[in-house]
Amino acid sequence: TISWSHLRKSDKYDIVKSVPSEAGLYELYSMDGKGKLNLFHVGKSWYGGLRNEIRQRTDPELEDDAEKRARLEDSDCWYRWTLISSSEDMADILWFFGTTYFPGRVGVKPSGRYAAVFVKEVDADRIVTI
Secondary structure, eight states: OEEEOOOEEOOHHHHHHHSOSSOEEEEEEEEOTTSOEEEEEEEEESSSHHHHHHHHHHOTTTOOOHHHHHHHHHSOEEEEEEEOOOHHHHHHHHHHHHHHHSTTOOOOOOOSSOSOOOOOEEETTOOOOO
């Protein structure tokens, strides 16, 4: 089970103030012309911490890849993160997300500790009525 932070619009000053410099996973979304958020990247941060990674990945001035820079310049970028202190857990979760959200483009392998990996997500922005 992972617990996501609130979804936030990318702002370099807000990232520095609100995102911890700890290990974890993050997701990046772009806003299309119809007001819909589209997931375009799932990543991990280990040594540099989430603050540094999200800051670098969401600022077009810091992005070297022309396609990614164009996406960041053309649409609003949103992000969310979760703290995870185990590199093996990160590998398993990233593998699960890769096979679920980006089939055929999985660049990470699971840790091999489990026969199957399932992930339950707790979304801070979702209102649950019981």
